[in-house]
Amino acid sequence: MDTKKHGLDDLFRNGLADLEMSPSAAGQSQFLKKAKQELRMRRRSAGKWWLPGLAIILGIGLFVGGYLFLRNTTKEPIQKNNVKVTKSQKTAGKSTFGIVTRSFIKTTNPQNPGTTANTNSGQLIASRNQAAQTNNHIPLTIKSSKKGNPEDQKTYTSVSIQTSPSSTKVTGQGKMTAITSQTLENKPLSLPEKKESHSLANNDSSKAFDTSSILSNPIKNPEAFSVRNDHKHADDASFNNKIPNIRAGLYYMAERIFNSLDKNKYVNNFGAEGILRYGPYSIGIGIGLSITKAYNEMVITTNPYLGSYQKLDSMTYHWDSRHYYLLKTIYTKPQNVYGTTLNYNYYTLSMQYTYLQIPLTLGYDFLEKNWFTLGVRFGPVMSVLLQTRELNTSYDAGKDKIVMINDISPERINLNWQAMAGINAAFRLSHRFILELEPNLRYYFDSVNEKLSPTAKPWSVGIQASFLINF
Amino acid sequence: MKFTSGKDTKEDLFSFTGIKAIYNRYAPRFLGLCYRYCGNREDAEDIMHDGFLNIIRNSSQFKSRGDGSLEAWMKRIMITTSLKYLRDHKKYNKYLVFEPVIEQQDIPDEEDDQSYPDISQDQLLNLILELPVGYRTVFNFYVLENYSHKEIAEMLHCSENTSKTQLMRARAWLQKRIRISEKIEEYGHKETWSR
Numbered sequence: 295m296d297t298k299k300h301g302l303d304d305l306f307r308n309g310l311a312d313l314e315m316s317p318s319a320a321g322q323s324q325f326l327k328k329a330k331q332e333l334r335m336r337r338r339s340a341g342k343w344w345l346p347g348l349a350i351i352l353g354i355g356l357f358v359g360g361y362l363f364l365r366n367t368t369k370e371p372i373q374k375n376n377v378k379v380t381k382s383q384k385t386a387g388k389s390t391f392g393i394v395t396r397s398f399i400k401t402t403n404p405q406n407p408g409t410t411a412n413t414n415s416g417q418l419i420a421s422r423n424q425a426a427q428t429n430n431h432i433p434l435t436i437k438s439s440k441k442g443n444p445e446d447q448k449t450y451t452s453v454s455i456q457t458s459p460s461s462t463k464v465t466g467q468g469k470m471t472a473i474t475s476q477t478l479e480n481k482p483l484s485l486p487e488k489k490e491s492h493s494l495a496n497n498d499s500s501k502a503f504d505t506s507s508i509l510s511n512p513i514k515n516p517e518a519f520s521v522r523n524d525h526k527h528a529d530d531a532s533f534n535n536k537i538p539n540i541r542a543g544l545y546y547m548a549e550r551i552f553n554s555l556d557k558n559k560y561v562n563n564f565g566a567e568g569i570l571r572y573g574p575y576s577i578g579i580g581i582g583l584s585i586t587k588a589y590n591e592m593v594i595t596t597n598p599y600l601g602s603y604q605k606l607d608s609m610t611y612h613w614d615s616r617h618y619y620l621l622k623t624i625y626t627k628p629q630n631v632y633g634t635t636l637n638y639n640y641y642t643l644s645m646q647y648t649y650l651q652i653p654l655t656l657g658y659d660f661l662e663k664n665w666f667t668l669g670v671r672f673g674p675v676m677s678v679l680l681q682t683r684e685l686n687t688s689y690d691a692g693k694d695k696i697v698m699i700n701d702i703s704p705e706r707i708n709l710n711w712q713a714m715a716g717i718n719a720a721f722r723l724s725h726r727f728i729l730e731l732e733p734n735l736r737y738y739f740d741s742v743n744e745k746l747s748p749t750a751k752p753w754s755v756g757i758q759a760s761f762l763i764n765f
Numbered sequence: 766m767k768f769t770s771g772k773d774t775k776e777d778l779f780s781f782t783g784i785k786a787i788y789n790r791y792a793p794r795f796l797g798l799c800y801r802y803c804g805n806r807e808d809a810e811d812i813m814h815d816g817f818l819n820i821i822r823n824s825s826q827f828k829s830r831g832d833g834s835l836e837a838w839m840k841r842i843m844i845t846t847s848l849k850y851l852r853d854h855k856k857y858n859k860y861l862v863f864e865p866v867i868e869q870q871d872i873p874d875e876e877d878d879q880s881y882p883d884i885s886q887d888q889l890l891n892l893i894l895e896l897p898v899g900y901r902t903v904f905n906f907y908v909l910e911n912y913s914h915k916e917i918a919e920m921l922h923c924s925e926n927t928s929k930t931q932l933m934r935a936r937a938w939l940q941k942r943i944r945i946s947e948k949i950e951e952y953g954h955k956e957t958w959s960r
Contacts, residue, residue, distance in 0.1 A: 313794075328818060
């Protein structure tokens with residue numbers, strides 16, 4: 295730039311250095327609306343909106359991937375148990391024990407090689423009124439595999455059947471009796487005099503029970519229940535450990551936030567969650583809504599109402615020829631008069647904010663009972679502002695004229711992250727249903743509101759109740 | 766209730782509250798700036814609001830270089846927005862087409878040691894607004910924004926000599942108007958500066 299002194303330049307430069315003009319209120323409010331839209335668009339384009347999607351995909355991926363991985367690692371190949379009849383019994387036909395659902399027991403009878411006995415996964419149920427009618431008393435020896443995983447227990451049960459020529463009648467004892475006599479063919483057996491034994495042996499059989507005593511008094515033979523309740527045991531195992539399982543359900547959390555701009559306030563959170571459990575460890579993801587109320591302070595500038603007068607609108611004249619008179623008609627309309635003084639009125643506007651909330655929780659259960667589990671939960675929670683709603687929109691300024699409305703409360707930020715930690719108590723209501731109670735603590739990494747000056751970050755305490763279904 | 770801190774920071778440009786605070790602080794100054802270019806209050810407000818929106822859109826490009834850098838950066842955006850507005854609107858842009866100056870040699874910048882009477886801010890503003898748009902634009906750039914002729918030439922897509930010529934003519938026009946006004950006041954006429 296040229297540096298030569300010029301008096302005229304200095305005159306204008308000094309005279310107009312502090313030139314200021316006040317923008318109109320209408321223009322200002324219009325600009326602020328546009329600015330708000332611009333900021334929203336910029337935030338969207340800034341790429342923050344891919345974060346929720348990423349979090350959801352990541353959570354679901356972890357959830358499903360973890361489940362598949364754990365399921366594959368715990369699954370063992372199915373082995374069919376061949377049940378051998380070590381000593382044959384003379385039967386006119388085949389003897390079939392029970393209906394097969396997942397496994398079968400095949401009896402090999404030297405005289406009747408085709409004889410088979412099927413069991414319904416250990417649930418060999420014989421009704422009392424349909425007791426087997428045979429010529430021989432058939433004490434059952436049930437061998438239950440105690441080793442291996444519960445899946446094996448559920449699927450494979452070895453049964454040894456000993457027949458006595460003196461007694462061929464099998465009487466069922468309630469629901470735990472182990473023979474479905476319905477399928478037995480009550481044809482006379484031509485058996486030798488000596489005691490015959492049909493041993494349905496498992497490959498790794500280690501223990502045998504005399505089913506005659508079981509059938510006669512099942513209560514005194516709890517071992518027998520191990521056959522009947524194999525399925526339940528498998529579920530117990532999946533509940534406690536070893537087998538991954540999924541729980542899903544609904545949750546509600548009451549939360550109280552501290553250190554927010556609106557002082558302390560309550561937040562209602564609710565939604566759905568899914569939990570993948572493996573032993574004492576768990577990972578969960580949820581999706582829900584968080585609804586809270588807040589109060590925005592507005593400054594409403596008004597001009598005072600001074601009064602009104604009838605303002606002249608128009609006049610018409612009609613010539614009255616009879617009276618030689620000009621008839622005048624005056625039209626007026628009321629006109630309010632306002633003072634130029636500016637009155638500032640503070641008004642509290644009630645707002646409702648709705649957030650989309652996606653919690654990702656990791657858990658470890660340190661105490662496990664059949665009906666109760668106690669553990670810790672922690673993880674990040676993401677909140678995205680979905681909707682802002684004004685609950686009370688009307689402001690009564692009386693007869694005063696509203697000049698300007700200025701929202702002096704800071705805006706809500708669209709995205710914030712929280713860290714959550716809590717103690718989880720799960721109560722098993724039944725085989726399927728679980729109730730969880732979880733008092734927790736949350737720390738907000740971002741302030742809920744936009745603030746120019748750094749202040750303490752909000753934190754909250756809450757209690758979450760979840761109703762879950764065990765799959 | 767006050768939410769703004771004392772200093773403006775880049776973070777203010779990323780929040781609605783910050784934008785509001787910046788607007789309240791700088792809008793009167795920038796409105797005066799825009800008014801100097803277009804000479805119409807309504808147009809000046811439009812220009813200023815467009816300028817603020819440009820500030821929001823380009824806030825990520827701002828690099829703080831100490832105190833006052835934000836204001837200088839915003840002022841630059843206001844000036845370019847004003848110039849764009851003048852170019853885009855028919856009632857202004859026909860005056861921004863400058864005839865090429867034939868002189869081969871550089872036009873020297875003249876000195877002026879004359880003394881001028883005290884003139885109020887409103888009178889000075891009215892004098893500027895009476896200038897033709899071309900003169901006014903160059904005068905604003907050179908005198909009030911402290912741009913060099915080279916910068917002005919780049920901004921107005923003309924030669925440096927054209928910028929200098931426009932400035933000379935603007936100065937001559939203003940000097941003449943000021944002298945006339947002085948004489949009018951001497952003779953006691955009730956001449957006002959307002960248009």
